[in-house]
Amino acid sequence: MSKPLTKEDWIKIGQQMMDDRAKAIKIAKTRKFDTVATHGLYTMETAFSGNSGSIMEPIYLTTAEAYRDSAHMEAALAYEMPTWCYSRIANPSIGFLEDTIALLESYGTDIEASCCATASGMAAIRTATDAFLIKDDSLPKPNFVTSAKVYGGTFQQFSVRRYKEQGIEVRWVCNPYNLDEWKSKIDEGTRFVYGEFPSNPAVAIFDIEEVTKLAHKFGIPMIVDATCASPALTRPLQFGADIVIQSGTKVISTNGTSICGMLTSRKNIISKVGCDDMKADFAVWAKLWPFRDNGPSISPINSILTLNDLRSLRMRIAQMSDTGLKVATFLENHPKVDRVYYPGLKSYPAHEIARKYMKLADTNENKYSYMMAIEIKEKAPMDSVNARKFYDALQMIWRATDLGRCKTVATLNAISTHQQQGEEGRKLAEIKPSTCRIAVGIEDPEDIIKDLEQALEKI
């Protein structure tokens, strides 16, 4: 029998594992977007070393990792060697997804990113923002600055959970195109700046680079929810942002099987609060500590379902964006439609910013995504009579609160995603009773337009 391994031997084995991983990352960084999305860090070597040669990433439906002996357990649980240990903290299947997302969010740059996958997009937002709202008596009372044009769930998390329940001041930026408004809201008590690109459902954007510069001037991080753009169009880390949020539920996993979130960070983020480890590698720190204690973990099944869809993200975004532009152009020219908000239209108030930030990966081509908000013409500004007639007449397009799906979905936001926000909240988010969000899918654009046309005729 060979001599038993000591803790030091295990740490050395761990070092080798980390060196191999660094090499794999280096190779992946030389590949194109579609290749990275397809392979991530799962190589033939990974397949043959403990994954039974499986060509696809296996689903590890298991709670915990076993250790060879006490020395192995001791080294692993001191986090002195790579380990996944317990599926609330980590799991190999979840890891395959995290590796791929980290590579895609930092694609085309030499940024080293890390990702922490969560049970939902909301859990990713909560995990990312919790860390900066910790008690620190050496600082003024905490506040944070956020675009008011955010997803309905985010609005509720900020206004109800953060403000009403926890008393943390939320400073809303009503016009995210206006840099002066961002500037006027940030002060010494601000812990982070938050924006959505583009926002759901108002389809508002902001100048990521300029707002990030403002945040950094105050020594605080910039967090961007880029769910509706996805890394195939917009990668905020490239423009200086510190943390990116994705609801993997949306266009990343377009086939609509599961709920999933991710937060991805660059190394050495800027923050006024938190320990050195937190600033050095935020996503990994979050995963090993607060995430472990709070438990918003994702299922390994959902991780692999999301990963399987993620592989074809760029080609879907390309087609869905082309369809989006066709549908938006049709609607803008329709006499029964008052306004169309779509970043690809010349009439869009921040078309120039969209041109800067929304480009299909590996091309120099602007693509403007699959999502638009329209306002149906009404007799009075607060009416929704015509919008409801149109909405109820849709035959192929689904009535649901969903987006980024392979199937086209339409949502009347005032009575769904933004019902609970009240009149005041809807005003902040600029949601009118006649606002309808349309998220086009992968169907033929002609059939989508046909359905919209017949529904508009019913008004």
Ligand SMILES: *Cc1c(COP(=O)(O)O)cnc(C)c1O
């Ligand atoms: C849907 C959505 C979320 C929340 O994600 P879930 O996975 O549903 O929790 C967050 N941000 C944006 C922009 C979204 O569209």
